[in-house]
Amino acid sequence: MRALIQRVSRAKVEVEERVTGEISQGLLILVCAMQDDTETEAEKLAARIAKLRxxxxxxxxMNRSVVDIGxxxxVVSxxxxxxxxTRGNRPGFSTAAPPDEGNRLYLHFSNILREMGLPVATGEFGADMAVSLVNDGPVTIWMDSTDRN
Known part of the structure; x- marks a missing residue:
């Protein structure tokens, strides 16, 4: 799985002018399930993000995690x-997980964060979403479950 993490003072996501998720201080996590990802990748990535100082x-x-600060x-798919x-001017997305599997892993990832005691709000999988945020810092970090370092 891949994630782009942004430290925020507030963030929200809307679908058709309806707020589906909103938080104050914490993390906006944009997440993508890749082909061949399993629940294990989702669990490892969620744990790494929750502990990210x-x-x-x-x-x-920068020495405290989202858990540490409450x-x-x-989480937005x-x-x-x-x-x-790598080819031409139009990106390809064939390495993303198929939609049903992507949604399942997105929900599993969100639930793992909840099980860690974090309040979790979400977007709506597959929807055209409007995401707004105040990036605190700014701090933006890219993570991939295949990174081993």
Whole structure:
């Protein structure tokens, strides 16, 4: 799975002018299930993100996780994170998981974060969404479940 994580002071997602998810301080997580991903990748990536120390401590250093600060997560599915831009000007998305599997893993990823005690709001899988946020820092980090370092 791939994720783009943004530290936010607030974020929300709307579908057809209806708010489907909204958080204050925490993480906006754009997530994409890739072909051949399993629940294991979703679980590992969720655990890594929950422990990611990107919030400031009392000394002003990025040393606290979203769990440590009592923050929340807004998880939004985004298959375009699978974009292959190596040929031509139009990205290809064939490496993304098929929609049914992508949705299943997106929901599983969100539920794992909830099981870790994090408040989780979500977008709507497959919908045309409007995401708004105030990026705090800004801090934006790319993660992939295949990264081993």
């Amino acid at each position: 990107i919030f400031k401590d009392d000394a002003g250093k 923050g929340a997560c807004l 985004q298959f375009t994170l699978a974009a292959d831009t």
